[in-house]
Amino acid sequence: MVAEAISEGRAGGDFWAGVRLSMPVVVASAPFALLFGTIAVDNGFSVLEAFLMSAMIYGGASQMVGIELFGQHVAPWLVVLSIFAVNFRHVLYSAGIGRRIAHWPVLQQAVGYFILTDPQYAIAEARAESGRPVGFVWYLGLGLPVYVFWVIESGLGAVFGKLIPNTHALGIDFLLPIYFLGLVLGFRKRPLWAPVVAASAAASIIAYRTVGSPWHVSIGAVAGVLLAVILPPHHSGVGKRP
Amino acid sequence: MSTTFWIILAGAVATYLTRVGGHLVISRFETIHPRVEAGLNAVPAAVLTTLVAPELLHAGPTEWAALVVTALVSLRGGLMAMFLAGAAVLILARQFVG
Numbered sequence: 001m002v003a004e005a006i007s008e009g010r011a012g013g014d015f016w017a018g019v020r021l022s023m024p025v026v027v028a029s030a031p032f033a034l035l036f037g038t039i040a041v042d043n044g045f046s047v048l049e050a051f052l053m054s055a056m057i058y059g060g061a062s063q064m065v066g067i068e069l070f071g072q073h074v075a076p077w078l079v080v081l082s083i084f085a086v087n088f089r090h091v092l093y094s095a096g097i098g099r100r101i102a103h104w105p106v107l108q109q110a111v112g113y114f115i116l117t118d119p120q121y122a123i124a125e126a127r128a129e130s131g132r133p134v135g136f137v138w139y140l141g142l143g144l145p146v147y148v149f150w151v152i153e154s155g156l157g158a159v160f161g162k163l164i165p166n167t168h169a170l171g172i173d174f175l176l177p178i179y180f181l182g183l184v185l186g187f188r189k190r191p192l193w194a195p196v197v198a199a200s201a202a203a204s205i206i207a208y209r210t211v212g213s214p215w216h217v218s219i220g221a222v223a224g225v226l227l228a229v230i231l232p233p234h235h236s237g238v239g240k241r242p
Numbered sequence: 243m244s245t246t247f248w249i250i251l252a253g254a255v256a257t258y259l260t261r262v263g264g265h266l267v268i269s270r271f272e273t274i275h276p277r278v279e280a281g282l283n284a285v286p287a288a289v290l291t292t293l294v295a296p297e298l299l300h301a302g303p304t305e306w307a308a309l310v311v312t313a314l315v316s317l318r319g320g321l322m323a324m325f326l327a328g329a330a331v332l333i334l335a336r337q338f339v340g
Binding site for chain 2: 203
């Protein structure tokens with residue numbers, strides 16, 4: 001009984017610890033959810049469809065791209081392929097975080113992968129790296145508020161249309177880059193951090209200029225990862241562990 | 243069911259595949275080669291960088307100021323402090339510079 005109560009109390013604490021970390025993500029993604037809803041309706045989605053897209057795909061950039069192509073009456077399969085392309089980076093997250101959550105029950109893992117977004121991955125990975133366990137309850141505390149707000153705000157954006165008066169003055173277009181820069185810097189103590197960042201930055205900018213968006217994400221990411229693979233293991237600090 | 247619905251459903255399946263796929267592939271191997279592990283360790287910095295770097299191409303003084311402040315705060319503060327400081331600089335500067 002006592003042990004149970006203690007472990008329950010700790011689980012509750014874990015959940016709220018996750019919720020606390022989710023707050024900057026909720027704030028940073030809110031404008032995008034509203035914007036997505038607005039654009040979706042502009043491009044011929046119903047409110048329900050906009051809501052469904054956020055609830056089922058739950059990937060901001062890919063939803064924007066999908067909506068944009070849908071509005072241009074591109075073939076449906078091409079819309080789906082583009083969504084896949086934008087989200088392809090998650091394959092890397094999945095392989096990375098899989099090492100941390102492989103001990104969860106399968107159903108919990110299935111949920112965990114569903115809410116595996118950029119910040120979810122980065123924050124969970126940072127926690128694992130600091131030596132603390134990545135438990136399901138904590139992970140859910142981190143991801144659930146972001147998901148719920150994302151879906152509701154998408155619906156709100158769709159219903160109220162042009163809700164945001166002056167997106168530029170509010171800096172909305174640049175909030176996510178700031179947030180992502182913060183995440184990148186949070187990993188600066190990892191071995192090979194600087195060369196990986198440099199390689200990915202250069203490759204993504206070149207790809208952005210030549211191949212175009214959204215491929216610059218996958219190309220840039222692969223460049224950084226390949227560099228870490230190619231450099232001898234003693235640089236990457238991997239082989240040292242017992 | 244409308245075409246839109248099917249696009250959403252197929253997009254959702256495709257997205258879920260990317261989120262679960264990397265793990266399914268990696269977990270087939272009993273041991274992870276040190277080079278593969280080194281590659282996986284590089285993932286967060288590599289991917290997140292690509293979400294920031296191209297933005298620098300059309301960043302003006304306002305955006306640069308926000309990023310520099312974010313980087314400076316990162317030396318001391320946590321993620322929340324970093325984000326709030328960067329966002330504050332961006333929004334303030336945009337009121338004046340535009």
